[in-house]
Amino acid sequence: MTSRRWLRWFSSGSGHLSAAQPEFTLRAVSIGLGIGCLICFTNLSLGLQSGWISMMSIQSALIGFLISRMLPAPLTPQEIIVVQTTAVATGTMPLAAGFVGILPALGLLSEERDGTPPIHLTWLSAAAWSCAVAFFGVFLSPPLRKQVIIEEELPFPSGTATAQLISVLHKLPPPDTAIHRRRGYRAVEEDDEPGVSEEVTDVSRQGPLDEGGESEREFVQHEGWYDLAWSFGTAGALTLFAYFFPAVFTIPIFGAYLAKEWLWYFTPSLSYVGQGIIMGFPTTVSMNLGMFVGWAVLSPLSKLAGWAPGRVGDMSDGARGWILWVALGIMCTDSSVSLVPVVWEFIEDAMRPLRRGYARIDGDQPAKRDHEDETPDRLVPMTWVLVGLSVSIVVGTILVWLVFGHEGIKPWSTVIGFFLGGLLSVIGVRALGETDLNPVSGLGKISQLLFAWLQPGNIVANIIAGGVAEAGAQQAGDLMQDLKTGHLCHASPRAQFYGQLIGSSVSIVVTTTAYTLYNRAYQIPGPSFPAPTAYVWLGLARLLRDGQLPQNSAAFMAGFSLLFGMLSAFKTYSGRSQSGFAKYIPSGVAFAIGFLNTPSFSIARLIGGLVEFVYRTRYAKKDGGGDIRLVVIASGFVLGEGVVSIVSLLLKTFGVGVVSCWGCGHGLCGGCPTIG
Incomplete structure (x- = not known):
């Protein structure tokens, strides 16, 4: 096949697997992999810096649509869904496989304290570890989809928003987001008693396309590439400039003393601003409240009182390590409390058939209705699921044993980790479907x-097995948002399944290679990539083994845990009762993230949150693009810095250093030799 004929075949979408899955095309998968690889590098860089990554599902759909406008035959809505499904599966592997937390934590081990030397995996070992955990969540997705999307119709806000965006861009009637079998918070059967409050927005009754949707679509088609290009280029140029002049990203806004001694400086990263826009104003406010309490109140208190005598930034005996425990208490309590109604609902659903007397003595058992609207040839067969899960567990256990050895973790512990991951996936997916938040941090702590x-006393086994369990919950949750999008837009679940498998497979190589290069060029954890979640994993493992906390941290840990336990309970109750107060209650997880990161990370995100709030409330309706325009710009900011970080990595690898260390006297610049 000549190159011209191949290009025509690729552009026309003829390269599909079979006539039954026309949306699964070579061009859709190729574009999805390209976008996913960029997101993968971006998420790895940002995750190692702040412990926070983004699914980027809406951004993937937007960029896929913009790319498709350059082809002779634009992508269909179903192809766009395959694009964003493949991109998400590729881009979220840094978190799912523990590259931003588990592997850095193993590198922090101390033979004197933990009884084992630091574990630094080779490329081959890291790839084997990734392969061990990369597919379990993918094979969990089809049965979970059947339960939470088809039967219970959980809303999955991000997946629904992506479906609505795709419908707008392709001039389709808005997807039917009416919830026919759910009323309020709890899932009920269609023949349940009436009279329960039901607040549902059935956007399918609004007509084919409103005026606002038309203006957003016109904006994306005519101005989307321009805004994406300038935001991408600006963020990339600033990142490259900061590589050669590191002081640009460490501005001592409150003076050199506070910057050097108390880590109060500002990083004007457009990627952080873009993340703040994507997170939204409430989340960034919660994060900055935590930053203020942690770094302006508790950090000085612990230092001046002598509870944390080391340097403020020291994670072992400094204030940063002291406030880590308070953050850990908040995260565990907030996640656990928010899971209570989900677990309770799960138990109620399991007990409902017994209460309703489905198993009748006379044998006249009512048939359970199947609400699946896809034909069998478009679904993932259950035999595939069973074989895939079995192979994932067996092969994954063998690979983990080969990588870490029998002394690192017993094979039976790994098997239990997989089964625990399956259970936690059910809980995490339900929480994600209801609240748009996958509480994997709390689920990971439960597994630890x-x-x-x-395996008492074995820190390595504690971290690894916890990572195995968390990986399944994280991956299944992320992929479930995509399956919700596909369900609303009538995409083939089997085509999405193929995209997830391909994206996860490619991401093993991409993520492992990227992490290996970062690890060779930079100290991880270190000044440029502090990997804050690594200390959370290692800190909890040590606490569970030793039971010892830094001086007086237990009282503050208990107090803040109690406070945020009550706030989380009130927020959960307010969400169930449809109260408007819930959105004003700080998020415990976001509040704790403010403790884990230095103020420089949180301040920039607050700027993004403020931009999002002001633009959405004052300018979105006047501007032609509505909220979509800000999403495009934020995507350019995040991807621009992520892509240029690859350039910075290559420069660092080949020995190209900074041009000038002027202004780095405070010793906080990642690329200067003045670091203390």
Whole structure:
């Protein structure tokens, strides 16, 4: 096939697997992999810096649509869904496989304190570890989809928003987001008693396309590339400039003393601003409240009182390590409390058939209705699921044993980790479907608690087995948002399944290579990539083994845990009762993230949150693009810095250093030799 004929075949979308899945095309998968690789590098860089990554599902759909406008035959809505499904599966591997937390935590081990030397995996070992955990969540997705999307119709806000965006861009009637079998918070059967409050917005009744949707579509088609290009270029240029002049990203806004001694400086990263826009104003406010309490109140208190005598930034005996425990208490409590109604609902659903007497003595058992609207040839067969899960567990256990050895973790512990991951996936997916938040941080801590009992004293096993369990919950949750989008836009679940498998497979190589290069060029954790979540994993493992906390941290940990436990309970109740107060209650997880990161990360995100709030409330309706325009610009900011970070990595690898260390006297610049 000549190159011209191949290009025509690729552009026309003829390269599909079979006539039953026309949306699964070579061009859709190729574009999805390209976008996903960029997101993967971006998420790895940002995750190692702040512990926070983004699914980027809406951004992937937007960029895929913009790219498709350059082809002779634009992508269909179903192809766009395959694009964003493949991109998300590729881009979220840094978190799902633990490259931003688990592997850096293993590198922090101390033979004197932990009984084992630091573990630094080679490229081959890291790839084997990734392969061990990369597919379990993918094979969990089809049965979970059947339960939470088809039967219970959980809303999955991000997945629904992506479906609505795709419908707008392709001039389709808005997807039917009416919830026919759910009323309020709890899932009920269609023949349940009436009279329960039901607040549902059935956008399918609004007509084919409103005026606002038309203006957003016109904006994306005519101005989307321009805004994406200038935001991408600006963020990339600023990042490259900061590589050669590191002081640009460490501005001592409150003076050199506070910057050097108390880590109060500002990083004007447009990527952080873009993340703040994507997170939204409430989340960034919660994060900055945590930053203020942690770094302006508790950090000086612990230092001046002598509870944390080391340097403020020291994670072992400094204030940063002291406030880590308070953050850990907040995260565990907030996540656990928010899971209570989800677990309770899960138990109620399991018990409902018994209460309703489905198993009748006379054998006249009512048939359960199947609400699936896809034909069998478009679904993932259950035999594939069973074989895939079995192979994932067996092969994954063998690979983990080969990588870490019998002394690192017993094979039976890894098997339990996979089964625990399946259970936690059900809980995490339900929480994500209701609240748009996958509480994997809390779920990971639950798994660590269990393995502290199963293999007491073995910190390596505690971290690894916890990572195995968390990986399934994280991946299944991320992919479920995509399946919700596909369900609303009538895309083939099997085509999405193929995209998820391909994206996860490619991401093993991409993520492992990127992490290996970063690890060779930079100290991880270190000044440029502090990897804050690594200290959370290692800190909890040590606490569960030793039971010792830094001086007086237990009282503050208990107090803040109690406070945010009550706030989380009130927020959960307010969400169930449809109260408007819930959005004003700080998010415990975001509040704790403000503790984990230095103020420089949170301040920039607050700027993004403020931009999002002002633009949405004052300018979105006047501007032609509405909220979509800000999403495009934020995507350019995030991807621009992520892509140029690859350039910075290559420069660092080949020994190209900074041009000038002027202004780095405070010793905080990542690329200067003045770092203390």
